Amino acid sequence: MPNPSRPKLFVTRALPPAVTERALSAYDASLNESDRVYSAAELLERAEGSDAILCCSTEKFPAAVIEKLPESLRILATFSVGFEHIDIAAARARGLRVTNTPDVLTEATADITLLCLLGAARRAHEGQSMLRDGRWVGWSTTQLTGVHVTGKRLGILGMGRIGQAVARRARGFDMTIHYHNRSRLPAEKEAGAIYHDSAESLLAVSDIFCINAPAAPENHHFLNDARIALLPPGAVVVNTARGTLIQDDALIAALESGRIAAAGLDVFEGEPNIDPRYRHIENAFLLPHMGSATVETRDAMGFKCLDNLDAFFAGREPPDALC
Numbered sequence: 070m071p072n073p074s075r076p077k078l079f080v081t082r083a084l085p086p087a088v089t090e091r092a093l094s095a096y097d098a099s100l101n102e103s104d105r106v107y108s109a110a111e112l113l114e115r116a117e118g119s120d121a122i123l124c125c126s127t128e129k130f131p132a133a134v135i136e137k138l139p140e141s142l143r144i145l146a147t148f149s150v151g152f153e154h155i156d157i158a159a160a161r162a163r164g165l166r167v168t169n170t171p172d173v174l175t176e177a178t179a180d181i182t183l184l185c186l187l188g189a190a191r192r193a194h195e196g197q198s199m200l201r202d203g204r205w206v207g208w209s210t211t212q213l214t215g216v217h218v219t220g221k222r223l224g225i226l227g228m229g230r231i232g233q234a235v236a237r238r239a240r241g242f243d244m245t246i247h248y249h250n251r252s253r254l255p256a257e258k259e260a261g262a263i264y265h266d267s268a269e270s271l272l273a274v275s276d277i278f279c280i281n282a283p284a285a286p287e288n289h290h291f292l293n294d295a296r297i298a299l300l301p302p303g304a305v306v307v308n309t310a311r312g313t314l315i316q317d318d319a320l321i322a323a324l325e326s327g328r329i330a331a332a333g334l335d336v337f338e339g340e341p342n343i344d345p346r347y348r349h350i351e352n353a354f355l356l357p358h359m360g361s362a363t364v365e366t367r368d369a370m371g372f373k374c375l376d377n378l379d380a381f382f383a384g385r386e387p388p389d390a391l392c
């Protein structure tokens with residue numbers, strides 16, 4: 070039964086069970102049990118009369134959508150740390166609060182980054198396919214030899230929370246950590262990592278180049294032909310941030326020519342409709358955007374959305390307010 074004293078919450082995607090339970094206990098929540106991704110028109114229609122929306126990065130809120138959201142809507146909580154799917158300036162202009170989910174997915178995303186790094190460098194996809202397809206006829210000294218990881222130079226683009234967590238893990242592989250960031254980190258966060266004041270300088274020393282920067286207009290298609298040419302020959306590229314940081318034509322050509330030895334990718338431009346050529350590239354280790362996909366992390370992300378909504382509706386400042 071709708072309870073007029075409880076805020077009306079529109080949840081755009083299916084949530085983990087524990088998060089659904091908590092949402093239903095505190096809100097007059099309308100759920101999306103089929104988990105279908107709604108179009109902009111459906112989002113607007115279903116948001117009618119809502120006080121709050123809990124969305125994912127699969128729903129886009131450009132200015133044109135934000136302007137048409139119902140008057141009743143006061144807060145949008147995204148179940149993601151990334152917020153490039155929301156026009157924050159348009160939300161601010163309309164007085165709509167927006168929150169995200171920092172911190173709780175740092176470790177899981179760093180773990181998947183190492184999986185992509187190792188999976189690419191050590192040719193995990195080719196090994197798995199050979200075994201599963203019955204093509205493994207026996208061991209040989211040169212079979213599936215990959216790129217040695219231990220002791221290599223790791224270049225991290227974007228040394229925020231996730232970049233730093235990747236660096237912590239990579240130190241366990243005796244890698245030398247290099248990074249480029251908008252600003253240099255304090256020594257305690259740098260922990261010996263070598264700062265580069267330009268991305269170009271970082272690329273030149275990156276035996277393994279790892280993208281951990283957020284999607285922003287200034288780094289759209291960051292990894293293009295010219296920047297790939299700066300990487301050491303036979304480098305490995307890893308991306309667990311956003312697909313738009315890579316120009317697919319350039320990376321695919323470099324993987325096909327062997328200029329880049331391998332790539333480990335968890336994110337893609339236009340996902341889930343990835344460039345179909347990736348499916349046939351043997352030296353690419355590919356995952357379907359699984360960075361934060363652990364039970365603990367997804368629960369924590371959902372609870373963080375609800376913590377932000379609870380704070381807002383209790384008249385407090387939401388802890389993770391973006392605007």
Ligand code: 8YV
Pocket residue numbers: 124125126127148149150151152174360361362
């Ligand atoms: C999320 C992510 O699972 O939080 C992010 O920014 O990329 C993912 O880990 C996804 O965006 C869900 O909204």
